[in-house]
Amino acid sequence: MKVGVIGGGQLARMMVPPAIALGLEIRVLAEAEHSSAAIAATAVGDYRDLDTVLAFAEDVDVITFDHEHVPEPVLRALIERGVPVHPGPDALRYAQDKLLMRARLTELGLPAPAWAAVHDTAELADFLAANGGRGVLKTPRGGYDGKGVRVISSAAEAEDWFAALAEDGRGGALLVEELVEFRRELAALVARRPSGASVAWPTVETIQRGGVCAEVLAPAPDLSDEADAEARRIAARVADGLGVTGVLAVELFEHVDGRILVNELAMRPHNSGHWSIDGAVTSQFEQHLRAVLDLPLGDSSPIAPWSVMANVLGGPAGEAFTDRYAEAMAAHPDVKLHGYDKTSRPGRKVGHVTAIGASLDDVRSRARAAADLFG
Amino acid sequence: MKVGVIGGGQLARMMVPPAIALGLEIRVLAEAEHSSAAIAATAVGDYRDLDTVLAFAEDVDVITFDHEHVPEPVLRALIERGVPVHPGPDALRYAQDKLLMRARLTELGLPAPAWAAVHDTAELADFLAANGGRGVLKTPRGGYDGKGVRVISSAAEAEDWFAALAEDGRGGALLVEELVEFRRELAALVARRPSGASVAWPTVETIQRGGVCAEVLAPAPDLSDEADAEARRIAARVADGLGVTGVLAVELFEHVDGRILVNELAMRPHNSGHWSIDGAVTSQFEQHLRAVLDLPLGDSSPIAPWSVMANVLGGPAGEAFTDRYAEAMAAHPDVKLHGYDKTSRPGRKVGHVTAIGASLDDVRSRARAAADLFG
Structure with missing residues (x-):
């Protein structure tokens, strides 16, 4: 059985030893030569490029990931061609967008910090006022290990992020969460x-x-x-x-x-x-x-x-x-x-x-x- | 650090997971494509061929083995060129020749079954007579997993092996050991x-x-x-x-x-x-x-x-x-x-x-x- 892993970081690397033990074949689509998973890397290419990913997927039994960043259209194209993808795009969109994730967890009734989608400093100021004057502001997409996360105590501290959002032109929002004690x-x-x-x-x-x-x-x-x-x-x-x-x-x-x-x-x-x-x-x-x-x-x-x-x-x-x-x-x-x-x-x-x-x-x-x- | 392993069997295969954990690079010289250690195999060739082994060893920090069969002259040539070889030829010759091994262990005073080097059926018959009429006959070189080993209760049962030994023309002997209870x-x-x-x-x-x-x-x-x-x-x-x-x-x-x-x-x-x-x-x-x-x-x-x-x-x-x-x-x-x-x-x-x-x-x-x- 062949497992295709998209992404060549240490998580892909650490899948290799158990794959060897289990007698599975593992193949990695890495971003660059000399990746952390190079011992198993059989392809190097851009995971955002549909043709690259389809070619990589041709000879594996399932596609999985070292990270959550593969674009949804690429994932859906794999599934259309009959390639099992785990986790699939219906799950991964919640990992790719923290606002979607917060909304879905709230729907499921799961316990979470107070949160809101805020489109401007006025909405953010309202949230802060209702939550003790402080909050954790997050860009919904692309953050990790503390990046894209900012603890704030005034809406003014978010002006640069809102400006970037406006430039982006997609009418998005930022996520603000209660600063949990x-x-x-x-x-x-x-x-x-x-x-x-x-x-x-x-x-x-x-x-x-x-x-x-x-x-x-x-x-x-x-x-x-x-x-x-x-x-x-x-x-x-x-x-x-x-x-x-x-x-x-x-x-x-x-x-x-x-x-x-x-x-x-x-x-x-x-x-x-x-x-x-x-x-x-x-x-x-x-x-x-x-x-x-x-x-x-x-x-x-x-x-x-x-x-x-x-x-x-x-x-x-x-x-x-x-x-x-x-x-x-x-x-x-x-x-x-x-x-x-x-x-x-x-x-x-x-x-x-x-x-x-x-x-x-x-x-x-x-x-x-x-x-x-x-x- | 790069470890070169000669032999592509399951022992080389099972060195790969700890090498990955330790952040070591492992390279395997396998006998054939699709070896058990294929995930790490970087070369395929005959381990008895000096040039093949020297080329393989060029870019590693140490040479080690999946098996004990690399010929002594190949091992000595590696060492002459400054490649560390572990275990080295001075040790491996005892693994390659069971008569040498028995003699050395006896020299060291280590406990062992009674044994003898026997050159013909007469010598074998003498050993059997002195050891309860039975023994374990072994070809000194090349046996594993029960191959090259025969339990005998008469010297006549060894005639084919002595005949092969005579054909070989190198004047060798067989190893006979006491059948240990x-x-x-x-x-x-x-x-x-x-x-x-x-x-x-x-x-x-x-x-x-x-x-x-x-x-x-x-x-x-x-x-x-x-x-x-x-x-x-x-x-x-x-x-x-x-x-x-x-x-x-x-x-x-x-x-x-x-x-x-x-x-x-x-x-x-x-x-x-x-x-x-x-x-x-x-x-x-x-x-x-x-x-x-x-x-x-x-x-x-x-x-x-x-x-x-x-x-x-x-x-x-x-x-x-x-x-x-x-x-x-x-x-x-x-x-x-x-x-x-x-x-x-x-x-x-x-x-x-x-x-x-x-x-x-x-x-x-x-x-x-x-x-x-x-x-």
């Missing part, structure tokens, strides 16, 4: 087959620094069984309600009042699930392959009481992740190292490390110390 | 760096059917701490004494009198260590890569009390391992499946499965049942 951020990861069955991993805690995920604690410490079940239920309802196939990550806020609110969605394997490679019976990457092929899903149980994943962000330009290997391996023989074979730039995710074990404090300090060796 | 077979796996440090995994029990490994129980059940330590010590002494670098597997007999005797050696990752992919902090394939690059070795601890690996032998020709996936995954969501992408032939190893858990009986029956689904 949260205890912490959580994430619920679920995989869903086209035939409907889904399996969730334990709810995790994600720790951001500078808008980028720094650490993931699996499972989330001190989370009640009810809250864990609620987070998993939300993820399963989002997957069902939006028709997501493959892995879905639901980023959540744990509000200071105890409510769990949906923050963002990702319809693909996600940084909050990297711990599962070394910490769960079935990793998110294996599960994604099973799901998009509509094969029975694997057991998502953890293999140890605690897993902690810490991202490695790029240090001085030009230094490779592997340059620090001897030191990291000598100091941490029990920490799993994952390099993405990406050129290092300050702040860029170039790898991650995972530790597992019986004591959270111990596991977390080992993961942190190993990641710090690369910093 | 053993309780069971064990294996000790160790990885050793060129700089000398070594790490062993827990001693395992291997269960053969028809001369081929069927199951591996890790750790070996009901093995005393002393016997486990003795097996590991033997493996470490073999690795040191023969100068093995990378992974070394030492197949052992547990004699009915309790002694542990060396049966066979393999200087590469080995079937008896496949359990470590899913059952140990550091798998034999990751450890082999670390060792041949002279990087610090990883923790070899098991991640669960018990791991059981069961081989999947080929069924009807033409059926792919993946044809039974839906059934196997539905019945065994917690068993890890490993396909080698090899054409199925009756009796050929085409994949393996591993289960881990707290109860040996449960783990073993799950692994057995999953493997049987492919039979």
